[in-house]
Amino acid sequence: xxxxxxxxxxxxxxxxxxxxxxxxxxxxxxxxxxxxxxxxxxxxxxxxxxxxxxxxxxxxxxxxxxxxxxxxxxxxxxxxxxxxxxxxxxxxxxxxxxxxxxxxxxxxxxxxxxxxxxxxxxxxxxxxxxxxxxxxxxxxxxxxxxxxxxxxxxxxxxxxxxxxxxxxxxxxxxxxxxxxxxxxxxxxxxxxxxxxxxxxxxxxxxxxxxxxxxxxxxxxxxxxxxxxxxxxxxxxxxxxxxxxxxxxxxxxxxxxxxxxxxxxxxxxxxxxxxxxxxxxxxxxxxxxxxxxxxxxxxxxxxxxxxxxxxxxxxxxxxxxxxxxxxxxxx
Amino acid sequence: xxxxxxxxxxxxxxxxxxxxxxxxxxxxxxxxxxxxxxxxxxxxxxxxxxxxxxxxxxxxxxxxxxxxxxxxxxxxxxxxxxxxxxxxxxxxxxxxxxxxxxxxxxxxxxxxxxxxxxxxxxxxxxxxxxxxxxxxxxxxxxxxxxxxxxxxxxxxxxxxxxxxxxxxxxxxxxxxxxxxxxxxxxxxxxxxxxxxxxxxxxxxxxxxxxxxxxxxxxxxxxxxxxxxxxxxxxxxxxxxxxxxxxxxxxxxxxxxxxxxxxxxxxxxxxxxxxxxxxxxxxxxx
Numbered sequence: 001x002x003x004x005x006x007x008x009x010x011x012x013x014x015x016x017x018x019x020x021x022x023x024x025x026x027x028x029x030x031x032x033x034x035x036x037x038x039x040x041x042x043x044x045x046x047x048x049x050x051x052x053x054x055x056x057x058x059x060x061x062x063x064x065x066x067x068x069x070x071x072x073x074x075x076x077x078x079x080x081x082x083x084x085x086x087x088x089x090x091x092x093x094x095x096x097x098x099x100x101x102x103x104x105x106x107x108x109x110x111x112x113x114x115x116x117x118x119x120x121x122x123x124x125x126x127x128x129x130x131x132x133x134x135x136x137x138x139x140x141x142x143x144x145x146x147x148x149x150x151x152x153x154x155x156x157x158x159x160x161x162x163x164x165x166x167x168x169x170x171x172x173x174x175x176x177x178x179x180x181x182x183x184x185x186x187x188x189x190x191x192x193x194x195x196x197x198x199x200x201x202x203x204x205x206x207x208x209x210x211x212x213x214x215x216x217x218x219x220x221x222x223x224x225x226x227x228x229x230x231x232x233x234x235x236x237x238x239x240x241x242x243x244x245x246x247x248x249x250x251x252x253x254x255x256x257x258x259x260x261x262x263x264x265x266x267x268x269x270x271x272x273x274x275x276x277x278x279x280x281x282x283x284x285x286x287x288x289x290x291x292x293x294x295x296x297x298x299x300x301x302x303x304x305x306x307x308x309x310x311x312x313x314x315x316x317x318x319x320x321x322x323x324x325x326x327x328x329x330x
Numbered sequence: 331x332x333x334x335x336x337x338x339x340x341x342x343x344x345x346x347x348x349x350x351x352x353x354x355x356x357x358x359x360x361x362x363x364x365x366x367x368x369x370x371x372x373x374x375x376x377x378x379x380x381x382x383x384x385x386x387x388x389x390x391x392x393x394x395x396x397x398x399x400x401x402x403x404x405x406x407x408x409x410x411x412x413x414x415x416x417x418x419x420x421x422x423x424x425x426x427x428x429x430x431x432x433x434x435x436x437x438x439x440x441x442x443x444x445x446x447x448x449x450x451x452x453x454x455x456x457x458x459x460x461x462x463x464x465x466x467x468x469x470x471x472x473x474x475x476x477x478x479x480x481x482x483x484x485x486x487x488x489x490x491x492x493x494x495x496x497x498x499x500x501x502x503x504x505x506x507x508x509x510x511x512x513x514x515x516x517x518x519x520x521x522x523x524x525x526x527x528x529x530x531x532x533x534x535x536x537x538x539x540x541x542x543x544x545x546x547x548x549x550x551x552x553x554x555x556x557x558x559x560x561x562x563x564x565x566x567x568x569x570x571x572x573x574x575x576x577x578x579x580x581x582x583x584x585x586x587x588x589x590x591x592x593x594x595x596x597x598x599x600x601x602x603x604x605x606x607x608x609x610x611x612x613x614x615x
Contacts, residue, residue, distance in 0.1 A: 046546065046548075049571075049574065052549060052550075052571070053385060053575070055550075056383065056384075056385055056549070056550045057385035059550055059552065060382075060383075060384055060385055060550075060552075063552055070552065070553055071550075071552065072548045072550060072551050072552075072561050073548060073549055073550035074465075074543075074546055074547070074548045074549060075543065075548075075549045075567075075571065076543060076544070076546065080544075084546070204574075205573070205574050206574065206576065207573070207574060207576070207581075224576070226576040226577075227576040229576070230576040230577055230578065231576075299385070302385065303385050304576055304577070
C-alpha cells in the first residue's frame with residue numbers, strides 16, 4: 001500500500017550512518033564472552049520512566065555483547081507499560097511499583113505468566129530549603145500528619161507539625177498523582193496508596209520540584225534520591241525516623257549505605273522489571289535478563305540509583321533460571 | 331481639549347500598547363532562544379548528531395531521534411497533504427450548503443481544538459491495535475496526520491476563497507470544466523496560502539511528543555528506522571526524556587537537541603517561504 005519511493009532520499013544517509021555505527025561496534029565489541037555473539041531478534045521493553053535510565057544503560061551495554069539483538073525501550077509509565085505487558089504486547093515491563101490487582105487479573109485473563117525481579121533501590125528523599133535551620137529530623141508520624149488527606153487546609157504552618165518549629169507557612173512539593181513515586185510515598189507514609197492531601201505543588205518532573213524547594217525557605221518536598229544527590233548544594237535532606245529501632249535507631253539520612261542495608265525505612269523502594277513467560281522461550285530475552293541481573297548493581301549506581309545487596313541479585317538469578325525452566329517446559 | 335485631540339491621544343496610546351505587545355512576545359522568544367543557545371551550542375558536534383542514545387551524557391547522541399523525526403515528517407506530509415487539500419477543495423468547491431456540509435464544517439472546526447493526547451489514544455486503538463501497524467512510523471504518521479488535517483483543511487479553504495471570482499468565471503467561460511478550472515487555475519493561484527497552512531501544520535507535528543508516547547513511540551532505539559513499519563523515536567521524546575533527568579549534563583544535551591529541532595523547523599519554514607515566493611511571482615492577475 002505504501003510505495004517505497006520516498007525512502008530513497010533517506011536511505012543513503014541511513015546506510016552511511018549505519019555503516020559507521022557497524023564499524024565502531026566491530027572495533028569495540030570483540031573479545032567479550034562469546035555466548036551472545038550470534039543471537040538475533042528483538043527484546044521489547046516499556047514502562048516506568050523512573051526505571052528507564054537503568055534499562056537504557058543495560059541495553060546500551062548489551063549491544064556490545066550481542067550486537068544482533070534489537071533492544072527497544074519505551075517510557076509510557078508504569079501504568080501504561082503494565083497495560084501493554086498484560087496484553088502480551090511487550091516482553092519486559094519496567095515498574096517503579098508492584099503490579100496491582102487490576103493489572104494482575106488482566107494478565108491472568110490473557111494467560112500471561114510473569115516473574116517480578118527487583119533490580120535496584122531508590123531512596124525517596126525528604127528535603128527542605130538549605131537555610132531551614134529548624135528541621136533536624138522528622139518522624140513518619142509527622143510526615144503522615146502533613147500529607148494525610150485530612151491535613152488539607154488544616155495543617156498549613158510549621159508549628160502545627162511540631163510546636164517548637166516556627167509559626168510560618170508550610171509549602172509542600174511532591175510527585176504528581178500519576179506517578180509510581182506518589183503511589184509508593186502515600187502507601188509508605190499515609191498507609192493507603194494513592195491517598196493524600198491535594199493542596200500541594202505537584203509535578204511529574206522532579207527537576208521542577210528541586211527548583212521549587214531550592215527557592216522557597218518554607219518548603220518541604222520529596223523526590224527520588226538521584227535528584228537530591230545531584231543538587232546537594234541547593235537542598236537539605238531531612239533524616240527520617242520510623243520509630244522502629246529494629247532497623248536502625250533514630251532518624252536516618254538516605255545514603256547509598258542506609259538504603260542498601262534497609263535502615264532507611266520506610267522510604268526506600270525497590271524498582272522492578274517483570275518478564276513475560278512466553279518471551280523467555282526466546283534465547284535473546286533470557287540472555288538479556290541475565291545480563292541485566294549481572295550488571296544492574298554497577299549500572300544502577302552509575303545512573304543515580306542504589307544497588308541491591310549482592311546476594312539479592314544471586315537470588316534473582318536463581319529464581320529467573322527456575323522461571324525459564326518451568327516456562328520452557330510448558 | 332477638543333474631541334479630535336482626545337482621539338489623537340487615544341490613537342497614540344493604542345499604538346504604544348500595540349508596540350509593547352509585539353515586543354513582549356519577541357523578548358520572551360529572544361530570552362528563550364539565547365538561553366538555549368548559550369546552554370546547548372557548545373555541545374553540538376558531529377558526534378552528537380551521529381551517535382546513539384547513551385546513559386553517559388557526553389557520549390549520547392540524537393541520531394535515531396532526528397532520523398525518526400525526518401521520517402515522521404515526510405510520511406505525515408505524504409498522508410496529510412493530499413487528504414487535507416482534497417477535503418478543503420471538496421468543502422469549498424463542490425459541497426452544497428446542506429445539513430451534512432454544516433455538520434462536517436462544525437466538526438472540523440472542533441477537531442482543530444482537540445488536545446493532541448486524545449489523538450494519541452485514538453491512534454493507539456485504531457492504527458496500532460486494530461490495523462495492526464504496531465508501534466511503527468506509519469502508525470505515528472497516521473496519528474499526526476489526523477492531528478494536523480483540520481489545520482490543512484481550514485487553510486486550504488481560506489486560500490481558495492481568496493482567489494478572485496473573475497478568474498473562475500473566465501476559466502468557465504472559456505469552456506473549461508469545473509475540474510479543469512480547479513486544477514489549472516484555482517489550485518495554482520491558491521498554492522501559496524495552502525503551502526503556509528501545510529508548513530504551519532507540519533511544524534506543529536514536528537514538536538509533538540505526547541500523542542507519540544501514547545501510541546508507543548520509544549525512548550531508546552539503538553537503530554535507525556529503515557522502513558515505515560520500523561519502531562522509532564523522535565526529537566521531542568528524546569528532549570522530554572533528557573529534561574527530566576537529574577544530571578545537569580543531560581539538560582545541556584536537551585538544549586542542544588532543542589537547537590537541532592528548531593533548525594529543522596526553521597529549515598522547513600525557509601523552504602515554504604521560498605516556494606511561496608516563487609509561486610507568487612508566477613501568478614499575476
